[in-house]
Amino acid sequence: xxxxxxxxxxxxxxxxxxxxxxxxxxxxxxxxxxxxxxxxxxxxxxxxxxxxxxxxxxxxxxxxxxxxxxxxxxxxxxxxxxxxxxxxxxxxxxxxxxxxxxxxxxxxxxxxxxxxxxxxxxxxxxxxxxxxxxxxxxxxxxxxxxxxxxxxxxxxxxxxxxxxxxxxxxxxxxxxxxxxxxxxxxxxxxxxxxxxxxxxxxxxxxxxxxxxxxxxxxxxx
Amino acid sequence: xxxxxxxxxxxxxxxxxxxxxxxxxxxxxxxxxxxxxxxxxxxxxxxxxxxxxxxxxxxxxxxxxxxxxxxxxxxxxxxxxxxxxxxxxxxxxxxxxxxxxxxxxxxxxxxxxxxxxxxxxxxxxxxxxxxxxxxxxxxxxxxxxxxxxxxxxxxxxxxxxxxxxxxxxxxxxxxxxxxxxxxxxxxxxxxxxxxxxxxxxxxxxxxxxxxxxxxxxxxxxxxxxxxxxxxxxxxxxxxxxxxxxxxxxxxxxxxxxxxxxxxxxxxxxxxxxxxxxxxxxxxxxxxxxxxxxxxxxxx
Numbered sequence: 001x002x003x004x005x006x007x008x009x010x011x012x013x014x015x016x017x018x019x020x021x022x023x024x025x026x027x028x029x030x031x032x033x034x035x036x037x038x039x040x041x042x043x044x045x046x047x048x049x050x051x052x053x054x055x056x057x058x059x060x061x062x063x064x065x066x067x068x069x070x071x072x073x074x075x076x077x078x079x080x081x082x083x084x085x086x087x088x089x090x091x092x093x094x095x096x097x098x099x100x101x102x103x104x105x106x107x108x109x110x111x112x113x114x115x116x117x118x119x120x121x122x123x124x125x126x127x128x129x130x131x132x133x134x135x136x137x138x139x140x141x142x143x144x145x146x147x148x149x150x151x152x153x154x155x156x157x158x159x160x161x162x163x164x165x166x167x168x169x170x171x172x173x174x175x176x177x178x179x180x181x182x183x184x185x186x187x188x189x190x191x192x193x194x195x196x197x198x199x200x201x202x203x204x205x206x207x208x209x210x211x212x213x214x215x216x217x218x219x220x221x
Numbered sequence: 222x223x224x225x226x227x228x229x230x231x232x233x234x235x236x237x238x239x240x241x242x243x244x245x246x247x248x249x250x251x252x253x254x255x256x257x258x259x260x261x262x263x264x265x266x267x268x269x270x271x272x273x274x275x276x277x278x279x280x281x282x283x284x285x286x287x288x289x290x291x292x293x294x295x296x297x298x299x300x301x302x303x304x305x306x307x308x309x310x311x312x313x314x315x316x317x318x319x320x321x322x323x324x325x326x327x328x329x330x331x332x333x334x335x336x337x338x339x340x341x342x343x344x345x346x347x348x349x350x351x352x353x354x355x356x357x358x359x360x361x362x363x364x365x366x367x368x369x370x371x372x373x374x375x376x377x378x379x380x381x382x383x384x385x386x387x388x389x390x391x392x393x394x395x396x397x398x399x400x401x402x403x404x405x406x407x408x409x410x411x412x413x414x415x416x417x418x419x420x421x422x423x424x425x426x427x428x429x430x431x432x433x434x435x436x437x438x439x440x441x442x443x444x445x446x447x448x449x450x451x452x453x454x455x456x457x458x459x460x461x462x463x464x465x466x467x468x469x470x471x472x473x474x475x476x477x478x479x480x481x482x483x484x485x486x487x488x489x490x491x492x493x494x495x496x497x498x499x500x501x502x503x504x505x506x507x508x509x510x511x512x513x514x515x516x517x518x519x520x
Contacts, residue, residue: 023275
């Protein structure tokens with residue numbers, strides 16, 4: 001059994017063409033328009049709220065993130081992605097789990113955000129860079145709360161702004177990081193340029209965050 | 222039936238009639254087990270036909286199938302591993318109104334031997350064909366369980382040919398052992414100017430054992446044609462009537478005497494027709510095959 005799976009290469013796990021992959025985003029945007037504008041605005045609102053220090057602002061950030069993960073789990077992975085990728089239901093489950101964890105953290109409270117560190121840059125890139133990755137195929141634009149990559153990147157950025165301030169917040173990091181890895185490898189196999197930021201930005205940002213944290217530069221306690 | 226649908230079916234029937242006429246000029250190869258001749262170029266569906274339930278994309282794939290049949294093609298190959306490809310083929314065949322001269326080749330790809338017949342029946346339903354012409358054990362997955370099932374189906378008359386597949390050179394030793402010990406009609410392997418491992422033992426063994434050979438990854442999933450894109454077609458390509466690198470690569474595969482049919486995949490109807498046009502003499506000789514290998518290596 002193991003021998004069977006080890007005999008496959010990266011491209012064997014990507015059973016669709018780049019055109020079909022990009023078409024998923026086009027169809028999702030078409031079917032839910034103008035909701036993608038609202039989900040992107042919700043991401044921007046979450047980033048602005050993360051700069052505040054009031055308890056309701058922090059809870060609102062986590063709830064907005066939870067809603068985005070839940071929506072992407074359903075509207076993208078189950079409703080679109082599953083039609084071409086047998087792994088999509090597993091991705092949907094991981095996104096739903098992340099939504100539950102974020103909602104539980106919102107209910108628990110006690111989180112604070114800091115505008116210092118790489119998280120700010122990553123969250124800003126997720127909001128501003130990802131919609132610009134496809135200037136030609138603009139119908140296939142990927143935005144926070146509708147497409148999985150910018151959702152994971154923005155979430156990771158915001159969580160890195162908070163994670164150093166409460167040690168247990170690390171449990172929110174694996175799913176966004178693993179998704180960026182899985183998606184980045186898919187984009188790599190499809191030879192799409194978005195593979196570079198999807199793989200490099202989250203991993204580099206997390207490494208920088210971890211080094212800052214170990215040097216006590218992010219206010220960890 | 223609406224006028225539009227009736228006219229579409231009429232156009233499809235006319236197209237298939239043209240296809241049958243053109244098939245007379247297409248290079249064919251004989252399946253050793255029966256002597257049946259099939260066109261030497263088929264249609265693969267990995268990645269290209271996995272378009273989900275998007276009607277526009279499914280229609281685009283049906284257009285590819287139309288162009289393929291119109292140019293005299295017959296063999297279409299798929300697998301349960303290929304996502305929605307089987308349903309897309311079924312959509313295309315239904316759009317042609319049941320008159321397509323398809324040689325239906327599919328695979329069984331599941332770890333449980335007991336689940337094999339159920340998967341095969343599901344595949345057949347998706348294709349919408351009364352029976353498969355060829356079923357292959359995909360990448361030797363659970364072949365000990367599936368091969369008896371396929372041989373029993375053949376004995377019962379619900380299947381015409383039995384085969385096994387591999388790709389990218391994986392598990393060639395085990396592949397060779399199955400070829401030696403079992404009465405296979407077909408094998409499917411990767412073969413192109415870069416991936417030539419099959420030449421050493423697999424292809425000669427297929428000739429010795431009287432097995433038809435399907436060739437996958439003729440273009441290395443498009444990597445070879447993309448690499449050759451900026452390279453002008455050499456003058457010698459004219460000697461084998463090639464107008465594109467894709468045709469050169471296909472004729473390279475077909476020029477091996479063991480090869481029965483190459484099964485390139487495409488998303489474009491014009492490319493399907495161009496691929497079918499490669500199923501024609503003349504084919505490269507040994508000297509020209511070396512030049513093709515050198516040109517591909519230099520790209």
